[in-house]
Amino acid sequence: xxxxxxxxxxxxxxxxxxxxxxxxxxxxxxxxxxxxxxxxxxxxxxxxxxxxxxxxxxxxxxxxxxxxxxxxxxxxxxxxxxxxxxxxxxxxxxxxxxxxxxxxxxxxxxxxxxxxxxxxxxxxxxxxxxxxxxxxxxxxxxxxxxxxxxxxxxxxxxxxxxxxxxxxxxxxxxxxxxxxxxxxxxxxxxxxxxxxxxxxxxxxxxxxxxxxxxxxxxxxxxxxxxxxxxxxxxxxxxxxxxxxxxxxxxxxxxxxxxxxxxxxxxxxxxxx
Amino acid sequence: xxxxxxxxxxxxxxxxxxxxxxxxxxxxxxxxxxxxxxxxxxxxxxxxxxxxxxxxxxxxxxxxxxxxxxxxxxxxxxxxxxxxxxxxxxxxxxxxxxxxxxxxxxxxxxxxxxxxxxxxxxxxxxxxxxxxxxxxxxxxxxxxxxxxxxxxxxxxxxxxxxxxxxxxxxxxxxxxxxxxxxxxxxxxxxxxxxxxxxxxxxxxxxxxxxxxxxxxxxxxxxxxxxxxxxxxxxxxxxxxxxxxxxxxxxxxxxxxxxxxxxxxxxxxxxxx
Numbered sequence: 328x329x330x331x332x333x334x335x336x337x338x339x340x341x342x343x344x345x346x347x348x349x350x351x352x353x354x355x356x357x358x359x360x361x362x363x364x365x366x367x368x369x370x371x372x373x374x375x376x377x378x379x380x381x382x383x384x385x386x387x388x389x390x391x392x393x394x395x396x397x398x399x400x401x402x403x404x405x406x407x408x409x410x411x412x413x414x415x416x417x418x419x420x421x422x423x424x425x426x427x428x429x430x431x432x433x434x435x436x437x438x439x440x441x442x443x444x445x446x447x448x449x450x451x452x453x454x455x456x457x458x459x460x461x462x463x464x465x466x467x468x469x470x471x472x473x474x475x476x477x478x479x480x481x482x483x484x485x486x487x488x489x490x491x492x493x494x495x496x497x498x499x500x501x502x503x504x505x506x507x508x509x510x511x512x513x514x515x516x517x518x519x520x521x522x523x524x525x526x527x528x529x530x531x532x533x534x535x536x537x538x539x540x541x542x543x544x545x546x547x548x549x550x551x552x553x554x555x556x557x558x559x560x561x562x563x564x565x566x567x568x569x570x571x572x573x574x575x576x577x578x579x580x581x582x583x584x585x586x587x588x589x590x591x592x593x594x595x596x597x598x599x
Numbered sequence: 600x601x602x603x604x605x606x607x608x609x610x611x612x613x614x615x616x617x618x619x620x621x622x623x624x625x626x627x628x629x630x631x632x633x634x635x636x637x638x639x640x641x642x643x644x645x646x647x648x649x650x651x652x653x654x655x656x657x658x659x660x661x662x663x664x665x666x667x668x669x670x671x672x673x674x675x676x677x678x679x680x681x682x683x684x685x686x687x688x689x690x691x692x693x694x695x696x697x698x699x700x701x702x703x704x705x706x707x708x709x710x711x712x713x714x715x716x717x718x719x720x721x722x723x724x725x726x727x728x729x730x731x732x733x734x735x736x737x738x739x740x741x742x743x744x745x746x747x748x749x750x751x752x753x754x755x756x757x758x759x760x761x762x763x764x765x766x767x768x769x770x771x772x773x774x775x776x777x778x779x780x781x782x783x784x785x786x787x788x789x790x791x792x793x794x795x796x797x798x799x800x801x802x803x804x805x806x807x808x809x810x811x812x813x814x815x816x817x818x819x820x821x822x823x824x825x826x827x828x829x830x831x832x833x834x835x836x837x838x839x840x841x842x843x844x845x846x847x848x849x850x851x852x853x854x855x856x857x858x859x860x861x862x863x864x865x866x867x868x869x870x871x
């Protein structure tokens with residue numbers, strides 16, 4: 328997905344305008360979709376922290392490893408603070424980044440599902456006395472309304488997921504394991520343009536496993552008479568799809584047929 | 600990897616014996632390899648928290664979603680606390696789990712790279728006044744020595760990664776994108792028994808991208824004369840391999856050949 332640079336600035340403007348009503352002075356974001364949403368930066372979680380500070384009346388500030396600096400080229404209006412390979416010096420870089428903030432924020436929004444304790448500790452060290460609060464209500468409010476490019480990305484994430492499933496189902500054979508099918512599905516997702524970081528690990532669940540709402544992929548082999556469940560999604564520029572479909576493998580018995588009809592209705596109702 | 604149940608108890612014994620020298624009273628672990636190491640439980644990170652408390656002189660305590668309870672069946676000596684679908688009630692379950700601890704711990708070790716702010720906040724709510732410290736030094740000390748089953752798993756993680764690469768390289772064609780190759784590699788990893796949660800997203804970097812130490816997979820097509828770099832690994836029961844190999848696509852020019860020789864030496868020296 329390509330988005331005009333002005334879009335990111337206007338998203339930050341909107342964020343800034345909503346900060347006061349959540350009682351927040353700033354937001355600190357870990358690598359992931361929200362960083363991309365506000366800055367067009369594309370990082371995924373790794374053992375080295377990549378954090379962006381957003382605060383009104385100034386450009387975003389990013390702390391990242393020196394060797395990743397190349398990825399910030401071409402991003403306009405960004406203050407870049409890097410650190411080297413010695414973790415003993417990372418705190419100092421976070422403090423240097425925080426010192427770039429035009430006023431020390433007292434309440435900072437963070438994403439509870441994305442920010443790890445590692446990054447939180449560096450932030451706490453850099454901003455002693457500051458409180459780190461939930462950014463989710465603010466973010467949910469911001470992201471409730473999608474622009475055309477976002478809707479396109481969401482649509483594409485569904486199309487890729489559906490096309491990948493179609494291509495996968497035709498290759499399923501009796502005796503294949505859930506794990507093997509999962510590999511085929513992921514390859515089909517990537518071939519069709521899904522971003523490397525999947526929304527979640529696909530669940531392929533055959534037979535009894537398909538009754539487990541959040542089964543993990545196992546080495547169970549697909550057998551005749553199984554129900555075969557797929558719970559998977561695609562990622563397009565940080566926009567995720569999340570689908571579930573269940574198939575019957577050959578003829579299934581009468582009781583399973585009844586269950587299958589119920590599951591089909593649930594599928595149509597769009598359960599996740 | 601199957602491990603005798605007594606192994607987990609003896610690992611916990613060892614953990615308990617090392618807690619005092621790190622000044623810790625307990626450890627709280629998020630879903631992931633360390634949970635598996637101490638309890639034989641297999642959870643991966645999701646939007647719902649799954650946390651295990653470990654403390655001397657009592658069985659491990661786990662907090663998890665009601666619908667995941669089935670996964671704890673067959674795990675001996677485990678105290679199970681569940682929560683329902685309403686997040687407003689999750690804090691109460693964490694508090695209930697903490698109340699099961701035989702004495703309120705003052706200093707609790709957590710993994711900074713694995714524990715998220717979400718789980719930390721529930722833990723802080725459940726154990727007011729407790730300090731959450733780095734569990735990493737303790738864990739590193741514990742895991743430095745591997746038993747036979749662990750060494751087997753590590754060896755297998757390397758073998759699977761190597762076999763998957765071999766099968767992938769023979770399928771690479773001029774004009775394929777990095778993303779497509781990544782899909783083929785992942786399928787080959789899974790087919791050979793790699794666990795669904797990869798150690799990290801494989802990096803496939805062609806041409807100029809191969810000079811970027813942590814490139815992300817792009818839609819660049821493989822061309823004649825490219826260097827083609829793979830940075831990938833496999834997961835066997837929470838034991839990760841991490842390999843890097845670089846290939847020449849057809850004939851490469853003299854300067855690249857010199858670079859290639861250097862990279863080959865670096866590969867042999869086992870850079871990550």
